Amino acid sequence: MMPAKCHLLNFIEGRALLPDLVVAVLAAGASRRLGRAKQLVPIDGEPLLRRQCRCALSARVGKVMAILGCDEARHREVIVDLPVDVRVNDEWEEGLAATLRSAVRAAKERHAALLVLPCDQYRIMPDDLRTLYEHWRLAPGIACVSRWGSYAGPPAILPVHYYDDVLLLRGDIGARSLLYDLHRPCPDEIPIPGAAFDLDSPDEIRIANEWTASQV
Numbered sequence: 001m002m003p004a005k006c007h008l009l010n011f012i013e014g015r016a017l018l019p020d021l022v023v024a025v026l027a028a029g030a031s032r033r034l035g036r037a038k039q040l041v042p043i044d045g046e047p048l049l050r051r052q053c054r055c056a057l058s059a060r061v062g063k064v065m066a067i068l069g070c071d072e073a074r075h076r077e078v079i080v081d082l083p084v085d086v087r088v089n090d091e092w093e094e095g096l097a098a099t100l101r102s103a104v105r106a107a108k109e110r111h112a113a114l115l116v117l118p119c120d121q122y123r124i125m126p127d128d129l130r131t132l133y134e135h136w137r138l139a140p141g142i143a144c145v146s147r148w149g150s151y152a153g154p155p156a157i158l159p160v161h162y163y164d165d166v167l168l169l170r171g172d173i174g175a176r177s178l179l180y181d182l183h184r185p186c187p188d189e190i191p192i193p194g195a196a197f198d199l200d201s202p203d204e205i206r207i208a209n210e211w212t213a214s215q216v
Contacts, residue, residue, distance in 0.1 A: 095172025
């Protein structure tokens with residue numbers, strides 16, 4: 001008997017459908033390099049965490065969740081009115097791997113693929129996420145990553161068959177070693193210029209403010 005959902009494709013009346021997709025806004029860290037909570041840094045007058053969650057919601061590619069950790073109660077306040085599922089990573093001090101594990105566990109509950117969106121990629125727009133989604137849906141078993149110049153990484157979509165290996169990651173590392181594992185199909189790289197910009201230093205906040213002002 002065909003299950004209602006399988007790990008790669010769903011089936012209704014013999015037709016293959018796309019797997020569900022969950023968008024995870026990763027926002028659990030302490031922003032040590034920046035020296036202040038990047039989740040609350042205002043971009044165009046709006047806390048960055050809220051901006052990213054609204055971006056993910058506007059893309060309309062899947063259910064949106066925020067992975068919080070450090071100072072989660074204060075950060076939760078800026079998105080309390082948004083239709084976002086909040087998950088708390090109690091192991092946030094470990095680093096990025098713990099946040100990815102938290103996101104993967106939530107996606108596994110829904111038998112869904114995972115779109116990873118770091119909180120500090122402030123130049124990402126809904127159309128960027130839709131571009132990733134539209135490309136991924138053509139081959140949902142292949143990972144999709146953003147590429148611009150020498151940068152390759154999130155926003156990225158992880159198919160479910162990566163999950164067991166992501167759950168083994170430890171420390172302050174992401175999933176790059178899995179995405180570019182020679183024993184796996186090479187991920188599709190999608191040109192997304194805004195993916196190359198994030199907030200890890202006061203100088204990058206200055207650059208973000210200048211960029212925001214230029215968009216008016």
